Structure formats: structure tokens, C-alpha cells
Amino acid sequence: MKNWVKHANGRQTIAFSPSIKHSKFLVEQFRAAGIPAEHIDGYMDDEIRQEIYEAHDAGDFLILSCSRLLNTGYDAPQVSCLIDCFPTRSHIAYVQRAGRIMRTSEGKENAIYLDHAGNVNRFGFAESIVPEELDTGEKRFAEQNQVKDKKEAKVIDCPQCYRQMVGVRCSCGYEIPMTKQIETDGEELQQLTKKANKTYSEQRKSEWLGELLYYAETRGYKEGWAKHKYRAKFGVWPNKITAVPVHGLSAEVTNFIKSQNIQAAYARMKNDNSNNTQSVRQSA
Numbered sequence: 001m002k003n004w005v006k007h008a009n010g011r012q013t014i015a016f017s018p019s020i021k022h023s024k025f026l027v028e029q030f031r032a033a034g035i036p037a038e039h040i041d042g043y044m045d046d047e048i049r050q051e052i053y054e055a056h057d058a059g060d061f062l063i064l065s066c067s068r069l070l071n072t073g074y075d076a077p078q079v080s081c082l083i084d085c086f087p088t089r090s091h092i093a094y095v096q097r098a099g100r101i102m103r104t105s106e107g108k109e110n111a112i113y114l115d116h117a118g119n120v121n122r123f124g125f126a127e128s129i130v131p132e133e134l135d136t137g138e139k140r141f142a143e144q145n146q147v148k149d150k151k152e153a154k155v156i157d158c159p160q161c162y163r164q165m166v167g168v169r170c171s172c173g174y175e176i177p178m179t180k181q182i183e184t185d186g187e188e189l190q191q192l193t194k195k196a197n198k199t200y201s202e203q204r205k206s207e208w209l210g211e212l213l214y215y216a217e218t219r220g221y222k223e224g225w226a227k228h229k230y231r232a233k234f235g236v237w238p239n240k241i242t243a244v245p246v247h248g249l250s251a252e253v254t255n256f257i258k259s260q261n262i263q264a265a266y267a268r269m270k271n272d273n274s275n276n277t278q279s280v281r282q283s284a
Contacts, residue, residue, distance in 0.1 A: 001029055004063075008081040008112045012056070014074075014100055015065040015083035022085065023065045030063050037063035040070075043169075071096050077105035080112065087117040094119050098126035128255070200234070202241070208233065210244040211253040229260060 004013065017023035020041050030037035038061050040052050056064045057076055064070070064079075067086070071093060082101045088094055097119075101111035113120070120126075158165045160174035169175050200208070212226035230238045233256060249257075 001033060001035075003114055003116075004030075004035075004081070004083060005033075007114060011062070011081040011112065012059065012076070012079045013063045013081040013083060014070055014076070014079055015063060016070070016086040016097055017065060017067050018086045020067045023067050026083075026085070027063065027065050035063060036061035037065060039065050041066060042069055070100060074100060075103070076100070077103035078108065079103075080105075080108055080110070081114065082111070083114045083116065084119060085116045087122075088119060089122075091123060094123050095126050102127070128259075203244075205234065205238075205241050206244045207246065207250075208253060209238050209241050210246040211249050212257075213243050214246050215249060215253075215257060229257070232260060 015023070015026060017026055020039075020043075023041070024039045027037040027039045038052055038056070040049055044052075052064070053076075055061060057078070063083075065083075079101055082098065084097060086097075088097075098113060101113065113126075115121075156165060157163070158170040158172060158174050161170060161172040163170065163172070165171070165174075209226065209230050212229050213223065215221075216223060216226040227238055230241075
């Protein structure tokens with residue numbers, strides 16, 4: 001919580017927790033400090049979830065916390081801070097999560113990713129990751145199906161209605177209160193910055209040019225293609241750089257080429273759509 005106060009105090013925020021119980025307890029901690037926060041999950045009625053969405057969009061409270069419910073299909077461009085307490089080994093989950101705060105909005109100059117899970121160290125900056133393929137939308141996540149919250153099979157008597165219950169919630173609405181505190185090492189988060197171009201040594205720049213020339217040769221492109229891509233990367237022409245002969249591509253150069261190809265594909269698609277629209281208007 002102190003990291004949010006230090007780095008993002010006052011920002012509209014969403015939080016991801018490794019479980020629903022963790023999310024609820026996180027909300028309790030913020031509320032205890034006088035910071036308005038709400039939990040949301042897939043067990044809630046649709047009407048209640050919609051009310052919470054609208055209240056957060058309106059700024060009635062600052063922190064909207066969940067386990068995985070907001071990972072996909074959630075669109076709130078004004079949100080400018082993400083609290084990530086959920087370690088993951090999935091590139092897709094990580095990028096989707098970070099994408100919740102990357103949308104542009106009027107008056108929004110930047111966004112803050114508070115990484116309490118080590119995901120940035122694990123994968124790098126989310127905006128630098130290029131997907132191999134796009135999500136088809138065939139598989140949809142349902143938070144009701146989380147295995148972690150269904151493993152608790154112990155049967156107890158509800159102290160409110162005296163019926164037997166399993167888990168932390170009774171059908172009458174009673175919930176077992178949270179008492180265990182969230183474990184923390186007390187460390188404050190440090191701001192991470194991308195390496196600037198000047199951090200590349202002359203040797204590495206020579207290797208970059210060599211790899212780009214190697215790729216151009218394998219694809220039948222002209223040498224000028226490699227020089228243009230070098231300029232796209234470093235902002236200058238490789239006039240004073242001597243290429244190092246290579247026989248393969250590094251992951252860094254491969255990801256860069258992929259991102260350039262995707263940008264070019266989007267540009268062509270946009271141009272084709274524009275030409276098609278003009279043709280329809282002329283025909284009409």
C-alpha cells in the first residue's frame with residue numbers, strides 16, 4: 001500500500017491478486033488507511049458488478065481489485081495505475097494485464113505499473129513483447145472456475161443461519177472474516193527505465209547491422225532495407241558502423257523485426273481500407 005501512496009496516490013487504479021481472498025484482504029488494507037477501494041469477482045451478480053464498474057469509472061472510489069476478472073474484456077481508459085500482485089508465467093496474461101492501463105484518455109499523460117510479482121523482471125516491458133499470433137477469442141476466462149477457491153472442502157456450521165457451508169461464503173450471504181495479513185518484505189518499489197540507445201556499445205550496434213543485413217539477404221531484400229531498419233532502431237543511419245558478419249538472429253533483433261512487420265501490416269491495412277472507402281463513395 002505504501003508503494004501506491006508513494007508512486008500513484010490519487011490515480012484511478014486496478015489491482016490483480018493471486019486469489020479472491022487475497023483481493024478482498026487487499027481492499028480491507030486500503031480501506032483501513034482511508035483509501036476508497038472495492039473488490040469485484042465472478043461470483044457477484046451481473047447487476048452488482050455493473051454498478052461497481054460504473055462507480056469506479058465515475059471516480060467514486062480509487063482502487064478496483066480482483067483476482068483475474070479484469071484481465072480481458074475490461075475497458076476503462078481513464079485507469080492509469082496497475083497494482084500487480086499476481087505472479088504469472090504466461091506472456092499473454094502479463095501483456096493483457098498491462099494493457100488495462102495502456103489505453104489513451106483525455107488528460108492521461110502516462111500510466112504506472114506497480115510490479116509486486118516480479119513479472120517485469122520475468123518478461124521485460126510489456127510494450128516490447130510482440131505476439132506470435134492474435135487471440136481468436138475462442139477461450140473465455142470465467143473467474144467462477146478458479147480452482148484455488150474450490151479446493152476448500154471442509155464443512156462447517158454457518159454462525160449466521162446455522163446451515164452447513166463449504167468454503168468462505170454461505171448461501172445466506174455470510175462470509176468468514178479475513179484475519180491473516182498479507183505477507184510483505186517491506187521493500188519499496190523502484191522505477192524501471194528502458195535502456196536508451198546510447199547504452200548500446202559500438203560492438204553491439206555493429207552486430208545489429210550485421211543481423212539486419214543477414215535477415216535481408218535470407219529474404220532477398222536489398223541492403224538499403226537493413227539500413228532503414230537500423231535507422232528505425234537507433235535514429236541515425238549506419239554511416240560510421242561496420243557490420244559484423246553473423247549467421248543467425250538474436251531474440252532482440254527478431255522481436256524488433258516482428259514489431260516493424262506488424263506496424264507495416266497495420267499501415268497497409270489502414271491504407272487499403274481508406275482506398276476501399278473512397279472507391280465506394282465514387283461508385284455511389
